[in-house]
Amino acid sequence: MNSPIPPFHLAIPVNNLSKCRTFYRDVLGFKEGRSSDTWVDFNFFGHQLVIHYKPKESDSLHTNLVDGKDVPVPHFGVVLPWDTFHAFAESLKSKNVDFIIAPYIRFEGLIGEQATMFFKDPSGNALEFKSFKDMEQLFVK
Numbered sequence: 001m002n003s004p005i006p007p008f009h010l011a012i013p014v015n016n017l018s019k020c021r022t023f024y025r026d027v028l029g030f031k032e033g034r035s036s037d038t039w040v041d042f043n044f045f046g047h048q049l050v051i052h053y054k055p056k057e058s059d060s061l062h063t064n065l066v067d068g069k070d071v072p073v074p075h076f077g078v079v080l081p082w083d084t085f086h087a088f089a090e091s092l093k094s095k096n097v098d099f100i101i102a103p104y105i106r107f108e109g110l111i112g113e114q115a116t117m118f119f120k121d122p123s124g125n126a127l128e129f130k131s132f133k134d135m136e137q138l139f140v141k
Helices: 017-027 082-094
Strands: 009-014 032-035 039-044 047-053 062-066 069-073 099-106 114-120 126-131
Touching: 017 032, 017 039, 017 047, 069 099, 069 114, 069 126, 082 099, 082 114, 082 126
Parallel strands: 009 047
Antiparallel strands: 032 039, 039 047, 062 069, 099 114, 114 126
């Protein structure tokens, strides 16, 4: 865990490029990079997230039960430092983000204890942000 992690690149489909551009830039606070009429790059906590226009197909959302909550699948996000997670969560609450799962502590007192939250972008893509007080527990069984 102590070695630097190279930035990842993730491209996701969105059915409304304008609304999603505003959401990622203004609500989540991610700096916008290059763009065209069909895609926009964002600095996603040091990683490259690209939203690509794709026409809407379905609103169906699959979930799996984790810790008594319906976790959306698929989803993506970033593991943040503890203080960054909580500041980000407060920022989202102040902007009235509609959480699928509001920020809370999962697996409290157990291996893998973490803070987590889930919400959707305007195109229905599920995002999870989490944090471990002890980052060494990220991959502990």
